[in-house]
Amino acid sequence: MIGVAPPAYDPAASESVTTLPVGTPATVRAYVRLLFRRHRRAFVLLVTVNAIAVTASMVGPYLLGTVVEDLAAGVEDIPLERTVALFAVALLVQTVFIRMVRLRGAMLGEEMLADLREDFLVRSVGLPPGVLERAGTGDLLSRITTDIDRLANAMREAVPQLAIGVVWAALLLGALTVTAPPLALAVLIALPVLITGCRWYYRRAPAAYRSEAAGYAAVAGALAETVDAGRTVEAHRLGARRIGLSEQRIAEWTAWERYTLWLRTIIFPTLNLSNVLVLGSVLMLGGVFVLEGWISVGQLTTGALFSQMLFEPVSLILRWYDELQVAQVSLARLVGVREIEPDSGDGALSPDGRRMQADEVRFGYHEGADVLHGVTLDVPPGTRVALVGPSGAGKSTLGRLLAGIYGPREGEVTLGGAELSRMPAERVRRHVALVNQEHHVFVGSLRENLLLARTDADDSELRAALGAVGADDWADGLTDGLDTEVGSGGVAVTPAQAQQIALARLVLADPHTLVLDEATSLLDPRAARHLERSLAQVLEGRTVVAIAHRLHTAHDADVIAVVEQGTISELGSHDTLVAADGAYAALWRSWHG
Template sequence: MAGTREVRRYARALFRRHPRALAAALLLHAFAAVAGLAGPRLLGDLVESLQHGGAPGTVDRIAITIAVFIVVQAVLVRFAYVASARLGEQVLAELREEFVERVLAIPLSVVERAGTGDLLTRTSRDVDALSRCVRFAVPEILIAMITAVLAIGALVLVSPLLALPLLLAVPVLVASARWYLRRAGAGYLRQNAAYSQVTDGLAETVEGARTIDALRRQPDRIRRTDADLRRSWLTERYTLFLRTVWSPSVEIGYVLPVVGTLLIGGWFYLHGWVSLGQVTTAVIYAQLLIDPIDRFLGWLDELQVGGASLARLLGVHEVGEAAPGQGQTPRGAGMVAEDVHFSYVAGREILHGISLTIEPGERLAIVGPSGAGKSTLGRLLAGVHVPGRGSITVGGVPLASLPLDRLRTEVALVSQEHHVFLGTLRDNVAMVRPESSDDEIRSALAAVHALDWAEALPDGLSTEVGTGGTGLSAAQEQQVALARLVLADPHTLVLDEATSLLDPRAARDLERSLAAVLKGRTVVAIAHRLFSAHDADRVAVVEDGRITELGSHDQLVAAGGSYAALWASWHGAPVTAAPPRAAPG
């Protein structure tokens, strides 16, 4: 969450990028406000003229002049709003583009730790709130401020004495606004955070619906949703309470200047200090001030909502900036993990002092029972997570010191989860290297046995896939992800069950093809299918967050330990495993 100072600094910088557009919008609004102030002054002149028996044509002349100013004001307001809307859309477009860049720069570990619900709320609800603020609240507040300042100036020019009743509203408006503003910012931040929890809980429930149904945990999820909704309701009730206190105070502040100007102006007129025309003009100006002040204070509430949303969006930027990255260059593709400890939750360690050296060009298989920490170790080796203790280096440089773009040229992770983006099949494969030719894309697809079905699509590589396009099976989506990997050509690959959605025979053929294509690359394969381990140079057995065995397939089978038991079980032969042994080094 960004602080108030950062939010204000960013907002100022955002509008300073468009000085001409901002100046044009402000000038148009100022001219429109001046045109609107001519009417009350002319009405005051009309009253003066009638009071002193003015010529009959005076009324017509003043009426026509007022009509002209009304038309001029309408035209100026129209162009002023168009200028403000254009400026708002430009600012909003820049803000959205920058936010996307910030989101894509966030370390995956931060996204996983925060939860997708919070990020979804920021990208949807907070962006929408900020959109409304930029397009409507900011221009309306500027218009209100310009109109109010000019109206007060006009009233002072009419008679400084008649401007004094305006001071009656100052204590009421200032005191109520300060009371509200001290509480509103924090209140809206809590409201948005509570809404994020609702979104996060609902997303988890929908994604895990089958698991919830199988384990009969529906009551737990209902209680969680009820609790989240109640928390959201309480935060919204609090911000509503602030508005219900503030709004009546503001309404009183509106009425005081008008009543005060009418009464005090009448008293001044009876004593001959001001004319009847001046009193008339002053009362109309005091009445005219209600609209800009009302708009200012009304949109000020929207500005608080937008400020809270901007603080949450800029908070994403601060997370991205806080991510480590020194720009060092690795001196090779070798990877070393030294005394690595890791926990997702404090006090519940998943990995316990793992040390592992992976030579350049080596193919390492990581096997073990479910929940042993294999995928967690793979994510650490891929730089998704940072060790709690210990270090992981590639080419002698800590993974944590590499910027994200540099990291992904050194180490790439392909997990069980894949995504096909809306667009052509060509774009989906070439997204890692947009400048790739069709021949390179076809070679990548051929390497993962996907070229046949790809060319059989209605438009070949130009076929639209993803949401609303030609549907791909889970296995085809997985092959697209692997084709991206082939095209990306990183030094080190971490495959976390990358062929899990294919049948065993197809998966084995695919892995052999990948092995040929990726020859000379460092490969870490995490798998339950032991044929992957059989083809590896070395096998690491992970049990209870520790590497208990490390060696080649033949060495581990001969040792008769946990791996030998897994291999025998894979082939259906009963074998009694020897007690687990700690891996050397």
Template sequence: MTNLLPVADGAQVRRYARDLFRRYPRALSLTLGLHVLAAVAGLVGPRLLGDLVEAIRHGEGVGVVDRLAAAIAGFVVLQAVLTRFAHLASARLGERVLARLREEFVDRVLTLPLSTVEKAGSGDLLTRTTRDVDALSRSVRLAVPETMIGLITVVLVVVAMVITSPLLAVPLLIAVPIIVVGTRWYLRRAPEGYLRQNAVYSTVTDGLAETVEGARTVDALHRRQQRIERSDADLRRSWAAEKYTLFLRTAYFPVIDVSYVLPVVATLLVGGWLYLGGSVSLGQLTAAVIYVQMLIDPLDRLLGWLDEVQVGAASLARLLGVAAGAGEPEPHGAEPVGTRIEVRDVHFSYVAGREVLHGINLTLEPGERLAVVGPSGAGKSTLGRLLAGVHEPTAGGITVGGVALHDLPLDKLRNEVALVTQEHHVFIGTLRDNLAMVRPGAGDDEVRAALAAVHALDWALALPQGLETVVGAGGHPLSAAQAQQLALARLVLADPHTLVLDEATSLLDPRAARDLERSLAAVLHGRTVVAIAHRLFSAHDADRVAVVEDGRITELGSHDELVAAGGPYAALWRSWHGERVPDPDDDPWEEDAARAGATR
């Protein structure tokens, strides 16, 4: 099972929620004020109705009765108008808060190191981005306003009952122990239950995503049954977690429903006895009974939406936890001096006790082009990811301009070093937006120049709407090679001083890849380039070649020097260049390791 991203604790969630609403003091004050006024307008009616009963009982004239009836109708209309505007104010406030939440969540996600996402698995992040955001949206839009309205109304109704008759307010106390005990029992269990429910749902999503993405591999290795068994196990855990939260609701809500009815019955009984004893008037009893009845709806609203608030709080805790996973580096006082990259005694392991790289030492001079070659699984891509700051070394260090890579803020790091791999993504939007996202202020000429540099301008202009053609999911489809060219064009436009190209042209045919690399070399002249490749024309054109075997650099020098040395690189070069006509899709190191004597 993957390591899920962190989850914020209850104190962090409450502090963040308070701070979030405090950012909108005027909107919050307006919303609360309108709800209070609407509740007060609703409370006047029962009191006037009690006065109407008393007026009729004492034989008051028709004029008094009509005035009281008109006043009751007027306050009903006033309450309806105030309630409408109160709900509109709540909706506006909720949308503003929700927009802020979503923007901050996106900012947190974009600061996550790629290594953190890989460890957590895409399923957990996907669940937080979809399910948790949706749950929080419902909570902010509906649960929080409804809970706030219910709380305000309950308080004001109780105050109105005390003002009407303190004696008739006493029967309300019968519901207090039931509500307090039941709610405390529920709140002690609900937060943990909903966090567990969301966490196991993440594992379900993660397992399904892995199965879909690796469907061909699963089929080829006959692992269907294993994946089915994992999905079944994940679903059983999800079912158990949801069963527990369902148990909490089915135990809590019936108890609360009973607490609504008891005060009504008690008020009628006690009020009737007090009326017969002359302690309260018929008008007071009438108003008190209506007030008790009015408590049912806000209490039901308050306690009913409390469950949804718990769901929202659990989702907010998971969204805030993304910030902890971002691992923002400590502020570093020094700025990089120059663009020289130094790798000193670097070790790295994905799993404790199983090192992938062992004591790597390397210096990259500004403007140098380094080719990294070696057998599959030797650690070439891992070294490239370390140079790009995707992973941190488990021992040793990497510096750029004298400053450790892991001390640089993410936005600064991306301006220093950029990585392009075989994996690429086409975002939903126009082709221009896909390219200019790395430099939003880039002009049309710059965008076209970047496409031309990677030999993509012709096919880009040939699209139905040219650069304004919508691509990505649901848009105009791009081939794998076109998507790779788009990723390289982004790199040209971003213009970092150091580039790590990990098989960045692997999806192009060999002739096109050769032409593209020559064009890129001209466009990227003066920048440091680390090219990880199996096609050895990249190594031939490089200033130096690093041969990586079994997590170590075994040879380092220029192409001519390594060929003259007669070592593993020379054997690889002979097999690639002279002894046969290579298939460009072959891994020549793998093919010729045995007969060329290359050490794995």
């Protein structure tokens, strides 16, 4: 397979692979330094215990060299009993401390892995909501699952083993230099082969492993998207096209897998050759040195054993360094979220009032393809605005801009004169809440699910919130009441009940401005009308922007904005727009048949 070239396609360059950044080498190094600072004591303890174990392992070669030296000198009274006793003690010490090395190494790896998981989760949750919404499902899944799995092995094994290997090799080289200085020079003969092979490999490996990881993310993204949109794929007979896309992604990923495997078929024989050169040069040059009287036979024996022992730590270092090449890519993908600027938290960006305004807003999900084109909208406090229009017109996009999820490419969206896109997410959420068609019931009790919105709420407030959205009937009927386990593994809730839980959280959060993206869409019409009547008191006095897919929601609004092709084509009350006999009137007539 000599001359195998890397695949022409670079998955990392595909815009469908990822929307989250990959950390730069500087970011990765800074995070690694942070981890070592956090676990400085554990790392020093690991190195100390390992040094004792390695020192004990060198007692055997030293004793054997002494025995050979005595035999060569014609010593008749060789204290074999003492030598065997010392060797046994050293072997016992080595065994005990090797066990401690493995234990301490595993503990250090697990602690660093736990830190990494927690840091990634905390940082991801703290990202601006628009960043997470734009991130591909496959990319997020591959980072949370595949990249964490790859790092798990590196953290548990590679980092401790690398530390062990470096200390081991350094002590062996030091012992060889002290025991037989000329033989230390013989080890250098293998360095050109080792350095050349490693440079060749490590110049190619990092980029190859990055592309391999990105290729897997592309595979995961294609598969996840196909599964999520399974009904749509089936309805539009897109199965063959999706299978073709998945096969293409898999072919690109496996091409990088084959390339990285080929790289390993070059580096490992290079390591074996280096080992042969080290041992061969020590024996041949050492023999010459003995004949010249520069070193003794005992020194040669000890030096040859030390040089032979060098192969294991060097192989250990390079083998686990190779593992770290894979782990480094995964680490870069995980710490890449640290390069996303967090919310500024600028104290000057506080709303002065509740008036919401969009001024000449332009926005697009992709460069050069705007969804909204110069939208202007004024929403006074306490106004109920309905956004209506055909599917794909930009209603939900405009709603997300008004909720502060996205920032406009041009123009401004302000609340009380403060730009929403420049306010920290936590501050935005205190004033504006988005309730969309998606909802989630977390594994835990019903109480825990509700307390996510307000941690200090008491049981009476929780029950009042459930009552406000018409969920008190079924909630009171639960076996353990608010302590009933819901979600996966607990009591199964219907989509309508899950949506009521989400709306109850909204009641508890108590924001003054609400953006409702057809929040009752999963309920049947009768239940939806009942819930909307229940919410009427809750919504009283608040500013409400409702993205209406069903026109009966728009009928009761103070102002209706008709969104067509990314612009607001009509604006007014229901009666005014029906009388104008424009786009809204046509929608209303088609809705009522």
